[in-house]
Amino acid sequence: MLSAHVMAGMPGLPLVVSPQEDRTLEGLKRLSETASDEIVSHMQSVGAILFRGFDVQSAEQFQSFAAGLTEKFLDYRRGTSPRKKVAGQVYTSTEAPPRIPIALHCELAYVNHYPDRILFYCHTAPTERGETPICDMGKVYEAIDPRVRQRFEDRGIRIIQNIAAEKSWRSKRTWMDMFETDDKSHVEQYCEHEQIRWKWKPDGTLQLINERPAVVVHPVTGQKIWFNSAHNFHDSWSWEFRHVGLRGLSLISALAERFRRRRRSPEDFPIHCQYGDGGEIAGEDMSHIRQVLWNNAVLFPWEKGDVLLLDNLRVAHGRMPFKGERRILVAMGMSKSQPAALVG
Numbered sequence: 290m291l292s293a294h295v296m297a298g299m300p301g302l303p304l305v306v307s308p309q310e311d312r313t314l315e316g317l318k319r320l321s322e323t324a325s326d327e328i329v330s331h332m333q334s335v336g337a338i339l340f341r342g343f344d345v346q347s348a349e350q351f352q353s354f355a356a357g358l359t360e361k362f363l364d365y366r367r368g369t370s371p372r373k374k375v376a377g378q379v380y381t382s383t384e385a386p387p388r389i390p391i392a393l394h395c396e397l398a399y400v401n402h403y404p405d406r407i408l409f410y411c412h413t414a415p416t417e418r419g420e421t422p423i424c425d426m427g428k429v430y431e432a433i434d435p436r437v438r439q440r441f442e443d444r445g446i447r448i449i450q451n452i453a454a455e456k457s458w459r460s461k462r463t464w465m466d467m468f469e470t471d472d473k474s475h476v477e478q479y480c481e482h483e484q485i486r487w488k489w490k491p492d493g494t495l496q497l498i499n500e501r502p503a504v505v506v507h508p509v510t511g512q513k514i515w516f517n518s519a520h521n522f523h524d525s526w527s528w529e530f531r532h533v534g535l536r537g538l539s540l541i542s543a544l545a546e547r548f549r550r551r552r553r554s555p556e557d558f559p560i561h562c563q564y565g566d567g568g569e570i571a572g573e574d575m576s577h578i579r580q581v582l583w584n585n586a587v588l589f590p591w592e593k594g595d596v597l598l599l600d601n602l603r604v605a606h607g608r609m610p611f612k613g614e615r616r617i618l619v620a621m622g623m624s625k626s627q628p629a630a631l632v633g
């Protein structure tokens with residue numbers, strides 16, 4: 290029987306699982322073997338489980354525990370965040386500069402074959418801030434203005450990416466980094482498989498465009514879930530800085546956005562999101578969605594050795610700016626037993 294409790298002061302998530310007797314890695318792995326059904330059922334009812342107080346000391350130990358909770362690890366192809374592979378299919382959570390916040394998002398929600406669970410491991414806790422905010426996307430769906438929601442549900446979204454072949458001050462991640470290959474035919478095969486339209490531009494830039502639903506029905510709970518990354522891809526994404534007090538950065542980015550819009554067509558922006566039919570999404574709708582996401586964010590400080598398991602369909606995650614060293618590792622997986630989400 291699993292001993293789990295809701296963290297004090299938190300609105301239902303995450304559920305915390307702590308050791309009753311055996312706090313060793315072996316004890317944790319035994320727990321994931323003997324109580325795996327209970328863990329999955331808690332994950333599906335709450336969306337987030339925090340394993341705290343266990344002795345997990347390395348990326349390899351994290352991966353061996355994660356292997357008990359996910360049937361197939363996924364790599365990070367087409368991911369937008371700069372990351373490093375640490376061991377097997379364990380990555381650093383992001384290499385983005387410490388002062389930059391990462392907006393709440395469900396991992397790889399913009400591809401057809403996304404992970405249905407994601408695990409984080411705290412190897413080194415930051416000395417100041419650096420939380421991984423989490424957010425119930427079922428609640429977000431309910432909280433979004435029904436008129437805004439309906440537009441997204443009716444029209445879906447279109448994701449646009451123009452990924453450079455070389456690193457520069459503007460782009461820290463090339464298409465080779467993103468696809469973990471320099472073989473164009475591998476990229477093209479992936480795009481075929483994921484139903485993404487691609488184009489190689491004369492300067493070597495790779496353009497990707499694909500459509501996704503904005504809302505899905507959770508295959509287990511039947512709940513409607515706001516499952517899209519429109520706010521991360523929309524050209525106004527850097528407005529996110531306002532929500533964590535970086536108003537100066539937000540202003541500079543807004544000016545750069547205006548400049549970009551005058552000089553290029555939206556299909557040539559580094560990243561952008563439109564409605565699925567190619568119509569532009571109003572800036573105030575994006576602002577409203579960002580506000581709802583932050584209103585529903587749950588924050589708790591990391592402790593060394595923590596492992597956080599999220600239902601990636603139901604619970605989004607992000608990153609707060611931080612000071613000091615911070616090493617949070619991540620693994621993504623897919624369960625064979627979980628049916629694909631239904632398109633809303």
Ligand SMILES: [Fe+2]
Pocket residue numbers: 394395396606
């Ligand atoms: Fe992420």
